[in-house]
Amino acid sequence: MIRAAELIQRKRDGGTLSDDELHELVLAYVRGDVPDYQLAAFCMAVYFRGLSPAETFALTEAMIASGRTIDLKAAIGRPVVDKHSTGGVGDKTSLAVGPIVAACGVPFGKMSGRGLGHTGGTLDKLESIPGFRIELSAEEFIAQVRDVGLAIIGQTADLVPADKLLYGLRDVTATVENVSLIASSIMSKKIAAGADAIVLDVKVGDGAFMKTLDDARALAEAMLALGRRADRRVICVLTDMDQPLGHAVGNALEVRETIATLRGEGPDDFTELVLGASAHLLVLSDLGVDEDEARERAAVAVRDGSALAAYDRWVRAQGGDPAEDALPAAPIVREVVAPGDGYVETLGAVAVGTAALHLGAGRRTKEDVIDYAVGVRCVKKRGDPVAAGETIAEIHARDDASAGQASDEVLAAYGFGEQGPAPRSIVLETIV
DSSP states (O other): OOOHHHHHHHHHTTOOOOHHHHHHHHHHHHHTSSOHHHHHHHHHHHHHHOOOHHHHHHHHHHHHHTSOOOOHHHHHSSOOEEEEEOOOTTOOHHHHHHHHHHHTTOOEEEEEOOOBTTBOOHHHHHHTSTTOOOOOOHHHHHHHHHHHSEEEEEOOTTSSHHHHHHHHHHHTTTOOOOHHHHHHHHHHHHHHTTOSEEEEEEEESTTSSBOSHHHHHHHHHHHHHHHHHTTOEEEEEEEEOSSOSSSEESHHHHHHHHHHHHTTOSOHHHHHHHHHHHHHHHHHTTSOOOHHHHHHHHHHHHHTSHHHHHHHHHHHHTTOOOOGGGSOOOSEEEEEEOSSSEEEEEEOHHHHHHHHHHHTSSOSSTTOOOOTTOEEEEOSOTTOEEOTTOEEEEEEESSHHHHHHHHHHHHHHEEEESSOOOOOOSEEEEEO
């Protein structure tokens, strides 16, 4: 019989818990033998006292053991790759990376989540595609990765149920912001879903969960350690989220930008991140290529149209219509113009994401219904010159009232100056 109070007290006082104790605590919670109030107390103790690397790995293993696991390599006969982002405004990277990697002959399988707040979820973007099915069984998921080379679906209910319960509890008890708890939450799902090689995109800055490079680095290193202990090949990239990624923020708008990028016509920052992440996954795969060759193969897949063809096959395989003109469009498009001459000095990611949220592109609560057509296009980004009256952004809205509010919010997100900031790469650091 687990004695939860004793474990909570020991962690509260700075002690350590054994692998068996953490396993039994988590599994007892999932069974209902340990109540919410005791797990909430445990999470608060961890928040203040932390977990050692060994404890973090034991917690991750316990969460994986709470449900079903998938061995994609055994089912498909070769390693499968995956990419995860900690979430940011305009982050549609997986939608472009998956087709590029698949076009290069490497299977890509991902279970993803929905968005809440100012960051959009991958599944919400995919559901803006008419007919697209995100709910596949584990067997259908495996078959599609094997036959099509690419599948992105919602997390199945029997995969890491402990994480769903624990995250919901942390969300309402102010215990989310702990590196060990974040790392174990992310990596338990990645490991259980069966990918052998994973690129982790840790966002840094205004629109990200991690506001500083030091915090992002600590999270990246914790996830890398968990991946290595689980015999996964992992690379972490720390990427800039002080402004929205690309131009588009909003579900159908981001899918359109993904299609443009797969045609070789995407925004520079988004294209850089997509090609870099794709190259890392090819290096981690069984192709036996180095970084330079991997980058060239990814670029060729875009140039020769094979990446766009892979996108078409993937969307059709999951019941969707891949045609760009099939995507929903907002009835009102309002331009936001520059108030004077100068340069864009800053573009607040949270402010733009919040404007899109107010338009209906995101959720304030899990029960909210998303309007897939609405959103914001940031035509001008940090460092761009502007002239008075020039369009700096577009508001895609359902009605005039929401368009007016979003216009004011987006204009307020821009900071202008006489000289633009020095250019910087979207990728701030790579940790292998």
